[in-house]
Amino acid sequence: MMKDTSTLLATAIAACLALCPANATAEYQVKLAEGGAIDVSIQGSDPVRFEPEFKILFTDQQITQRRIRLDLPSHEVTAWQIRGQRTPVLNPFEVADVHKIRATGAEERDGVIHWNFPEHELFALEAEVRPSQTGKEPRIQFRFTARKDGFFSAGYAGAPERAPDEVDAVFQPLIWHDQRFPEESYLTLEYNCSIPGVLATADGLTYGVMADPDPLPFRMPTFRNNLFGVMVRNESAQAQPMVFAPVLGGQGSRMSNGQTKSFDLLLLVQPGGWLETFEYAAREIMGFHDYRENTLTSMNQTLDNMIEYGLGEYSRFIKQERGFSYATDMPGAVKNVTALHPHSVALAVDEEEIFTDRVQPLLEYLMSREKFLFSNSGQVGSQTATSNMLGPAFPVSELAEFHALTQANNPVFLHHVRELYDQDRVLNMTTVVEGGTWKRDISLYRATGEKTYLEEAIRKADVYIEERIKNPPSDFAEAATSTFWDYILPRWPQLFELYEMTNEERFLDAAVHGAREYASIMWFYPRIPDEEIVVNKGGRAPLYRRGNPIRIPEETVPAWRVSEMGLIAEGLGTAGGGHRGIFLTTYAPYFLRIAQHSGDAFLRDIARSAMVGRYSNFPGYHMNMEYSTVYEQPDFPLRAHRELTSTSMHYNHIWVHLPMLIDYLVSDAFDRSNGAIDFPSRYVEGYAYLYGKAYGHRPGHFHSDQDVWLWMPRGVLEIENVQTNHVTATGNGNFYAALKNQSDREIEVQVRINPDVVSDAAARTYPVRVWKDNEEAPAGELKDGVIRVTLSPKGITALAVDGLAAGPRFRETILPTETAPWQQGFATTESSIGTLQGMYLGTLTGMVFKFGEKTWLYGYLAGDFEDLREMEEVTFHFGAGEDWQEYTVSQFPWEFSAPLTGDETEIEIYISTRTPASKQELSERIRLRK
DSSP: OOOOOHHHHHHHHHHHHHTOOOSOSOOEEEEEOGGGOEEEEETTSOOEEEOSEEEEEEEOSOEEEEEEEETTTTEEEEEEEETTOSSOBSOGGGTSEEEEEEOSEEEEETTEEEEEOOOOSSEEEEEEEEOOTTSOOOEEEEEEEESSSEEEEEEEOOSOOBOGGGOSEEEETTTEEETOOOSSOOOEEGGGOSSSEEEEEETTEEEEEEEOSTTSOOSOOOTTSOOOEEEEEOTTSOEEEEEEESOTTSTTTEEOTTOEEEEEEEEEEEESOHHHHHHHIIIIITOOSSOOOOOSSOHHHHHHHHHHHHHSGGGOEEGGGTEEEOTTTSTTEEEOOOSHHHHHHHHHHTOHHHIIIIIHHHHHHHHHOSSSEEETTOOOTTTTOBOOBOOOOSOHHHHHHHHHHTTTSOHHHHHHHHHHTTOOEEEETTEEEOSSOHHHHHHHHHHHOOHHHHHHHHHHHHHHIIIIISSOOSSOGGGTTOOBGGGTSOOHHHHHHHHHHHOOHHHHHHHHHHHHHHHTTBOOOSOOOSSEEEESGGGBOOOOSSSOOOBOOOEEEEGGGGOOTTOBOSBTTTTTTTOOEESOOTHHHHHHHHHHHHOOHHHHHHHHHHHTTSOSSOOOSEEOSSOOSGGGOTTTTOSOGGGOOSSOOOGGGHHHHHHHHHHHHHHHHHHHTTTSEEOOOEEEOOSTTOOEEEOOSSOEEETTEEEEEEOOOTTOEEESOTTEEEEEEEETTEEEEEEEEOSSSOEEEEEEEOTTTSTTTTTSOEEEEEEETTEEEEEEEEBTTEEEEEEOTTOEEEEEETTOOOOOSSGGGTSOOSSOOOTBOEEEOSSOSOEETTEEOOEEEEEEEEETTEEEEEEEEEBOHHHHTTOSEEEEEEEETTEEEEEEEOSSSOEEEEEOOSOOSEEEEEEEEEOTTOOEEEOOOEEEEO
16 A cells, blocks of 8 residues: 555645646756765755665576566556466566675766676676766666576666655556556566656655666667566565666577676656656656647648548448448447537538438437447457447437537437436446446536536536545556556546536646646657658558558658657557557647646647647558558558558547547647637547547637637638648638648748638638737738738737638538427337247337438337347338338348438338248337427
């Protein structure tokens, strides 16, 4: 059990939010102490004593490294297989003999402290401490020479050693932080290090040991090429930061008599907690900063490319099954998670095809299926697919958002919100989503406007902050069996949503703290060199899965273009399996907004590093194995599934990725304009990295202008410089554009409003109001549809073209109307349809969906797959009076949809079925009415 730090953590939150600058300018002092120890301090701090001690691991047995998956939480650790033993060993101190060695003395020459070590029959050890000439962290350089053939690993073990209950917090990548102390002496290898070291906090100071990044190569670390490992729990179960190199049994570990290895370490001491020290290490040691800019395209062109891809054949949407192919993980299954995301894209880009071809079928799928992942064959697979028609599979929050979005025109949404509010649910794999939480109270408040739900959400969230944020857990019980990071970290996006609803600073404070914890799982290693590197060597892209590598020309590019710095691995259980840097970075737009509200520049820089210049079409899920520019290419996803061997393709992510781009563009404008440009949003829960904000349903503001609608149709602006991202909007008879420079150079750009999108753009000369970097600037004019604008480095210039009316083309047709809603807009048979030849035929369910002027009917047979599978044919009969239609389905699942005129006042539905014996069964009727 670690030290109780509730008071300390509350203080740390306040310190983090005060955003005291990292102690980058303070100088380190190093003093030689008794017995060769050194006292390391930073200006104004107490010294931390580092002893002249190492632990050398040696074995002459045959050993191999392995990755082992552990449960609770589901995560991978390094283990060793010893020849002749059946069970792998998790503790490196049990794999090899541990030889502790301490310097017998020290001497200082020319500012360098030399440690003198005694002779040893297995090795010779030399080490010296080099204080930095610029006041930075002191460096330990050590060399050891083998005096026997075998496997060696040398670990510096001179950092303070304390009992776990004597330290306030620890940090060992990727999952042990705060009060979570490793239950075993696990060694985290280089490829799992977000920073290349470990930390401990006690008595107001954080200290640690890190691999010096200077001499380490810039290449993607993998399980096979690790040069070091880190550990915070020693063999005596004490908290002690340590770094070992080489890794026992790994690259360079097998040594011959007379062979020498060397390695460099840094000693770290900083005032404050581990979160502040983590940022210091990321920035001052690893060199992290706002380093990216657009590469092949602007983010807007990427958005347009991805919409075209998302509506095309390569996006693998299976129309008949109303879902996206899940061929990567379970061939034959389909998966959907959210309809609210594509709905927001349809609104923002004003495109009917998105609504009819994606939103409508996804709504129907999620209303009827039991879980996100569906198989029409009864197969379950490793991700526990379902074939049951026992919906809805919507998260409660999304049902609530759709109810509010359509202004109660679809009573089925609120019905299920109330029905499912307090139920525990399993929608993805085996993860249990708890019922009755403050997140669901927020959903009910948004759905109904009843303040009692908001009050209850605030009460429960306050309890959550007290119990989870101020008193961090010492175990992983909250993670259950899930592998995603979200389940071991604070619920910071929801806390921020609550802050936006209430403006209560304590929710922002907690959100910042949670986001900072989230940042600790991001890659800030390897350090990016200021040089160019060769990628796609041999004219091939990385090969992640079986098949032929994608052919791509070898090229030389700046190292930053391909770095994973600022990305995260997928989760605890897949960080070492090739899911190194995922491109689904839904945290980035939130980080921008939190940064604007709190002033946290670290979160802002992370947000930009996660998204700017990374791809120009859907890049798949992750980068892996080696650096490449293949994911940047606009034609990357335009291949058959079997040809996409450089990543895993999750086609249901496409319509989450698209609104993430819109969210980022809008949030970037909000941040750069200091809130002067903003549009209302709705929260999309999804799961894991499928959350985000949905826009386009209500107007926002653009500097001094109110009632401005986000309006970003494809190709609306033509800008020749790819460094310019933009947000466009319309309202008040005007056209608006916010232009954002992604580079650190001033640029002059020509902006042309596409006359194919805005027909009157070149009709005459229009006056243009201008705000440059949030200050009113001299007015300009739009002539022949063109205006020239100068953008400052990383700056924003906002334009209001007065009198140029534009759009909407489609959006208004699906926004709520004043027409009478369907009072009984959904119904189901009260009992089973009947039993025919011993078969239970399920229940008939029907509902009317009404989105503005768009109204349609959806019906399906609900029930277990085993009860429904034996039918050969189902005919749905629907209509009223003498006007009836039929829809025959000859393949499970048994469902149909049909457009309505909007004039209907009543509809009846019944079915007839055909079985292998060719007998028919007629169901009882259900009735829907206005």
